[in-house]
Amino acid sequence: MVWLVAQQRLLTQDRLIKMNITTVNCCFLCGDAEESHSHLFFDCYYSRICLQLISDWCLLQLPVTECIHWWVKWRTPELSRKKIIAMILASILAHVWFSRNKCRIEGYVLRPTVLCRMIKMEVQHRLNTCVIQSQNRRVLDWVHYLQSA
Ligand SMILES: [Zn+2]
Structure with missing residues:
Protein backbone atom coordinates (compact mmCIF):
# COMPACT_ATOMS: atom_id res chain seq x y z
CA MET A 1 0.00 0.00 0.00
CA VAL A 2 2.70 2.48 1.01
CA TRP A 3 4.76 1.47 -1.97
CA LEU A 4 1.81 2.27 -4.22
CA VAL A 5 1.50 5.68 -2.57
CA ALA A 6 5.22 6.30 -3.02
CA GLN A 7 4.93 5.38 -6.69
CA GLN A 8 1.68 7.38 -7.01
CA ARG A 9 -0.04 4.32 -8.45
CA LEU A 10 -3.29 4.36 -6.47
CA LEU A 11 -6.33 5.18 -8.56
CA THR A 12 -6.91 8.69 -7.31
CA GLN A 13 -9.34 10.95 -9.15
CA ASP A 14 -6.61 12.75 -11.09
CA ARG A 15 -5.40 9.41 -12.48
CA LEU A 16 -8.94 8.28 -13.26
CA ILE A 17 -9.46 11.44 -15.31
CA LYS A 18 -6.30 10.74 -17.29
CA MET A 19 -7.69 7.24 -17.98
CA ASN A 20 -11.03 8.75 -19.09
CA ILE A 21 -12.82 6.80 -16.37
CA THR A 22 -14.29 9.86 -14.70
CA THR A 23 -14.67 13.54 -15.50
CA VAL A 24 -15.07 14.94 -11.98
CA ASN A 25 -12.22 15.49 -9.58
CA CYS A 26 -13.12 16.48 -6.06
CA CYS A 27 -11.53 15.13 -2.89
CA SER A 36 -4.27 13.57 -6.12
CA HIS A 37 -1.74 11.60 -4.14
CA SER A 38 -0.09 14.73 -2.78
CA HIS A 39 -3.41 16.29 -1.82
CA LEU A 40 -4.99 13.18 -0.32
CA PHE A 41 -2.05 12.10 1.81
CA PHE A 42 -0.22 15.35 2.55
CA LEU A 59 4.11 12.14 21.71
CA LEU A 60 5.92 12.98 18.48
CA GLN A 61 5.60 15.47 15.70
CA LEU A 62 5.23 13.20 12.69
CA PRO A 63 6.23 14.83 9.42
CA VAL A 64 3.34 16.41 7.57
CA THR A 65 5.09 16.06 4.25
CA GLU A 66 7.58 13.59 2.91
CA CYS A 67 6.47 10.87 5.28
CA ILE A 68 6.67 8.44 2.37
CA HIS A 69 10.36 9.17 2.09
CA TRP A 70 10.70 8.55 5.80
CA TRP A 71 8.94 5.24 5.39
CA VAL A 72 11.22 4.10 2.59
CA LYS A 73 14.31 5.33 4.44
CA TRP A 74 13.33 3.80 7.77
CA ARG A 75 12.50 0.27 6.70
CA THR A 76 15.09 -1.33 8.94
CA PRO A 77 15.15 -4.98 10.02
CA GLU A 78 15.33 -4.27 13.74
CA LEU A 79 12.56 -2.86 15.85
CA SER A 80 13.73 0.66 16.39
CA ARG A 81 11.98 3.90 17.12
CA LYS A 82 12.25 4.77 13.43
CA LYS A 83 10.73 1.46 12.38
CA ILE A 84 7.79 1.99 14.74
CA ILE A 85 7.26 5.47 13.34
CA ALA A 86 7.39 4.03 9.82
CA MET A 87 4.76 1.47 10.86
CA ILE A 88 2.55 4.23 12.27
CA LEU A 89 2.91 6.32 9.11
CA ALA A 90 2.05 3.30 6.97
CA SER A 91 -1.06 2.72 9.06
CA ILE A 92 -2.09 6.36 8.66
CA LEU A 93 -1.73 6.17 4.86
CA ALA A 94 -3.63 2.90 4.63
CA HIS A 95 -6.45 4.19 6.81
CA VAL A 96 -6.76 7.48 4.93
CA TRP A 97 -7.09 5.47 1.72
CA PHE A 98 -9.64 3.20 3.47
CA SER A 99 -11.63 6.24 4.62
CA ARG A 100 -11.49 7.76 1.13
CA ASN A 101 -12.77 4.52 -0.41
CA LYS A 102 -15.47 4.16 2.23
CA CYS A 103 -16.69 7.66 1.43
CA ARG A 104 -16.59 6.97 -2.31
CA ILE A 105 -18.62 3.76 -1.92
CA GLU A 106 -20.88 4.50 1.04
CA GLY A 107 -21.15 8.27 0.73
CA TYR A 108 -20.07 9.42 4.17
CA VAL A 109 -16.77 10.39 5.78
CA LEU A 110 -15.61 8.76 8.98
CA ARG A 111 -14.74 11.31 11.62
CA PRO A 112 -10.97 11.69 12.01
CA THR A 113 -11.25 10.66 15.66
CA VAL A 114 -12.90 7.39 14.60
CA LEU A 115 -10.26 6.74 11.96
CA CYS A 116 -7.50 7.51 14.44
CA ARG A 117 -8.99 5.07 16.94
CA MET A 118 -8.73 2.42 14.20
CA ILE A 119 -5.12 3.42 13.49
CA LYS A 120 -4.24 3.21 17.19
CA MET A 121 -5.84 -0.22 17.49
CA GLU A 122 -3.91 -1.50 14.48
CA VAL A 123 -0.60 -0.12 15.74
CA GLN A 124 -1.22 -1.51 19.22
CA HIS A 125 -2.12 -4.90 17.76
CA ARG A 126 1.08 -4.92 15.71
CA LEU A 127 3.17 -3.89 18.72
CA ASN A 128 1.50 -6.55 20.87
CA THR A 129 2.15 -9.30 18.35
CA CYS A 130 5.70 -8.49 17.29
CA VAL A 131 8.77 -9.61 19.16
CA ILE A 132 10.38 -6.61 20.75
CA GLN A 133 14.11 -7.08 20.53
CA SER A 134 15.26 -3.58 21.19
CA GLN A 135 17.81 -3.11 23.96
CA ASN A 136 17.11 0.61 24.05
CA ARG A 137 15.26 1.42 27.28
CA ARG A 138 13.69 4.58 25.82
CA VAL A 139 12.29 2.64 22.85
CA LEU A 140 10.92 -0.06 25.15
CA ASP A 141 9.30 2.52 27.43
CA TRP A 142 7.75 4.26 24.43
CA VAL A 143 6.44 0.94 23.06
CA HIS A 144 4.86 0.14 26.45
CA TYR A 145 3.28 3.61 26.47
CA LEU A 146 1.87 3.13 22.94
CA GLN A 147 0.53 -0.31 23.85
CA SER A 148 -1.45 1.09 26.74
CA ALA A 149 -2.26 4.70 25.80
ZN1 LIG B 1 -9.10 16.67 0.65
Missing part, protein backbone atom coordinates in the same frame (compact mmCIF):
# COMPACT_ATOMS: atom_id res chain seq x y z
CA PHE A 28 -13.98 12.75 -1.20
CA LEU A 29 -12.67 13.59 2.25
CA CYS A 30 -12.71 17.39 2.27
CA GLY A 31 -14.52 18.43 -0.91
CA ASP A 32 -12.25 21.46 -1.13
CA ALA A 33 -9.65 20.39 -3.68
CA GLU A 34 -8.92 18.06 -6.53
CA GLU A 35 -7.84 14.61 -5.42
CA ASP A 43 -2.35 18.44 1.95
CA CYS A 44 -5.93 17.44 2.71
CA TYR A 45 -7.10 18.90 6.01
CA TYR A 46 -8.69 15.53 6.87
CA SER A 47 -5.32 13.77 6.55
CA ARG A 48 -3.60 16.55 8.45
CA ILE A 49 -6.08 16.22 11.32
CA CYS A 50 -5.45 12.48 11.44
CA LEU A 51 -1.70 13.01 11.37
CA GLN A 52 -1.93 15.53 14.19
CA LEU A 53 -4.15 13.30 16.33
CA ILE A 54 -1.77 10.38 15.90
CA SER A 55 1.23 12.65 16.50
CA ASP A 56 -0.35 13.72 19.78
CA TRP A 57 -0.91 10.11 20.75
CA CYS A 58 2.67 9.14 19.86
Whole structure:
Protein backbone atom coordinates (compact mmCIF):
# COMPACT_ATOMS: atom_id res chain seq x y z
CA MET A 1 0.00 0.00 0.00
CA VAL A 2 2.70 2.48 1.01
CA TRP A 3 4.76 1.47 -1.97
CA LEU A 4 1.81 2.27 -4.22
CA VAL A 5 1.50 5.68 -2.57
CA ALA A 6 5.22 6.30 -3.02
CA GLN A 7 4.93 5.38 -6.69
CA GLN A 8 1.68 7.38 -7.01
CA ARG A 9 -0.04 4.32 -8.45
CA LEU A 10 -3.29 4.36 -6.47
CA LEU A 11 -6.33 5.18 -8.56
CA THR A 12 -6.91 8.69 -7.31
CA GLN A 13 -9.34 10.95 -9.15
CA ASP A 14 -6.61 12.75 -11.09
CA ARG A 15 -5.40 9.41 -12.48
CA LEU A 16 -8.94 8.28 -13.26
CA ILE A 17 -9.46 11.44 -15.31
CA LYS A 18 -6.30 10.74 -17.29
CA MET A 19 -7.69 7.24 -17.98
CA ASN A 20 -11.03 8.75 -19.09
CA ILE A 21 -12.82 6.80 -16.37
CA THR A 22 -14.29 9.86 -14.70
CA THR A 23 -14.67 13.54 -15.50
CA VAL A 24 -15.07 14.94 -11.98
CA ASN A 25 -12.22 15.49 -9.58
CA CYS A 26 -13.12 16.48 -6.06
CA CYS A 27 -11.53 15.13 -2.89
CA PHE A 28 -13.98 12.75 -1.20
CA LEU A 29 -12.67 13.59 2.25
CA CYS A 30 -12.71 17.39 2.27
CA GLY A 31 -14.52 18.43 -0.91
CA ASP A 32 -12.25 21.46 -1.13
CA ALA A 33 -9.65 20.39 -3.68
CA GLU A 34 -8.92 18.06 -6.53
CA GLU A 35 -7.84 14.61 -5.42
CA SER A 36 -4.27 13.57 -6.12
CA HIS A 37 -1.74 11.60 -4.14
CA SER A 38 -0.09 14.73 -2.78
CA HIS A 39 -3.41 16.29 -1.82
CA LEU A 40 -4.99 13.18 -0.32
CA PHE A 41 -2.05 12.10 1.81
CA PHE A 42 -0.22 15.35 2.55
CA ASP A 43 -2.35 18.44 1.95
CA CYS A 44 -5.93 17.44 2.71
CA TYR A 45 -7.10 18.90 6.01
CA TYR A 46 -8.69 15.53 6.87
CA SER A 47 -5.32 13.77 6.55
CA ARG A 48 -3.60 16.55 8.45
CA ILE A 49 -6.08 16.22 11.32
CA CYS A 50 -5.45 12.48 11.44
CA LEU A 51 -1.70 13.01 11.37
CA GLN A 52 -1.93 15.53 14.19
CA LEU A 53 -4.15 13.30 16.33
CA ILE A 54 -1.77 10.38 15.90
CA SER A 55 1.23 12.65 16.50
CA ASP A 56 -0.35 13.72 19.78
CA TRP A 57 -0.91 10.11 20.75
CA CYS A 58 2.67 9.14 19.86
CA LEU A 59 4.11 12.14 21.71
CA LEU A 60 5.92 12.98 18.48
CA GLN A 61 5.60 15.47 15.70
CA LEU A 62 5.23 13.20 12.69
CA PRO A 63 6.23 14.83 9.42
CA VAL A 64 3.34 16.41 7.57
CA THR A 65 5.09 16.06 4.25
CA GLU A 66 7.58 13.59 2.91
CA CYS A 67 6.47 10.87 5.28
CA ILE A 68 6.67 8.44 2.37
CA HIS A 69 10.36 9.17 2.09
CA TRP A 70 10.70 8.55 5.80
CA TRP A 71 8.94 5.24 5.39
CA VAL A 72 11.22 4.10 2.59
CA LYS A 73 14.31 5.33 4.44
CA TRP A 74 13.33 3.80 7.77
CA ARG A 75 12.50 0.27 6.70
CA THR A 76 15.09 -1.33 8.94
CA PRO A 77 15.15 -4.98 10.02
CA GLU A 78 15.33 -4.27 13.74
CA LEU A 79 12.56 -2.86 15.85
CA SER A 80 13.73 0.66 16.39
CA ARG A 81 11.98 3.90 17.12
CA LYS A 82 12.25 4.77 13.43
CA LYS A 83 10.73 1.46 12.38
CA ILE A 84 7.79 1.99 14.74
CA ILE A 85 7.26 5.47 13.34
CA ALA A 86 7.39 4.03 9.82
CA MET A 87 4.76 1.47 10.86
CA ILE A 88 2.55 4.23 12.27
CA LEU A 89 2.91 6.32 9.11
CA ALA A 90 2.05 3.30 6.97
CA SER A 91 -1.06 2.72 9.06
CA ILE A 92 -2.09 6.36 8.66
CA LEU A 93 -1.73 6.17 4.86
CA ALA A 94 -3.63 2.90 4.63
CA HIS A 95 -6.45 4.19 6.81
CA VAL A 96 -6.76 7.48 4.93
CA TRP A 97 -7.09 5.47 1.72
CA PHE A 98 -9.64 3.20 3.47
CA SER A 99 -11.63 6.24 4.62
CA ARG A 100 -11.49 7.76 1.13
CA ASN A 101 -12.77 4.52 -0.41
CA LYS A 102 -15.47 4.16 2.23
CA CYS A 103 -16.69 7.66 1.43
CA ARG A 104 -16.59 6.97 -2.31
CA ILE A 105 -18.62 3.76 -1.92
CA GLU A 106 -20.88 4.50 1.04
CA GLY A 107 -21.15 8.27 0.73
CA TYR A 108 -20.07 9.42 4.17
CA VAL A 109 -16.77 10.39 5.78
CA LEU A 110 -15.61 8.76 8.98
CA ARG A 111 -14.74 11.31 11.62
CA PRO A 112 -10.97 11.69 12.01
CA THR A 113 -11.25 10.66 15.66
CA VAL A 114 -12.90 7.39 14.60
CA LEU A 115 -10.26 6.74 11.96
CA CYS A 116 -7.50 7.51 14.44
CA ARG A 117 -8.99 5.07 16.94
CA MET A 118 -8.73 2.42 14.20
CA ILE A 119 -5.12 3.42 13.49
CA LYS A 120 -4.24 3.21 17.19
CA MET A 121 -5.84 -0.22 17.49
CA GLU A 122 -3.91 -1.50 14.48
CA VAL A 123 -0.60 -0.12 15.74
CA GLN A 124 -1.22 -1.51 19.22
CA HIS A 125 -2.12 -4.90 17.76
CA ARG A 126 1.08 -4.92 15.71
CA LEU A 127 3.17 -3.89 18.72
CA ASN A 128 1.50 -6.55 20.87
CA THR A 129 2.15 -9.30 18.35
CA CYS A 130 5.70 -8.49 17.29
CA VAL A 131 8.77 -9.61 19.16
CA ILE A 132 10.38 -6.61 20.75
CA GLN A 133 14.11 -7.08 20.53
CA SER A 134 15.26 -3.58 21.19
CA GLN A 135 17.81 -3.11 23.96
CA ASN A 136 17.11 0.61 24.05
CA ARG A 137 15.26 1.42 27.28
CA ARG A 138 13.69 4.58 25.82
CA VAL A 139 12.29 2.64 22.85
CA LEU A 140 10.92 -0.06 25.15
CA ASP A 141 9.30 2.52 27.43
CA TRP A 142 7.75 4.26 24.43
CA VAL A 143 6.44 0.94 23.06
CA HIS A 144 4.86 0.14 26.45
CA TYR A 145 3.28 3.61 26.47
CA LEU A 146 1.87 3.13 22.94
CA GLN A 147 0.53 -0.31 23.85
CA SER A 148 -1.45 1.09 26.74
CA ALA A 149 -2.26 4.70 25.80
ZN1 LIG B 1 -9.10 16.67 0.65
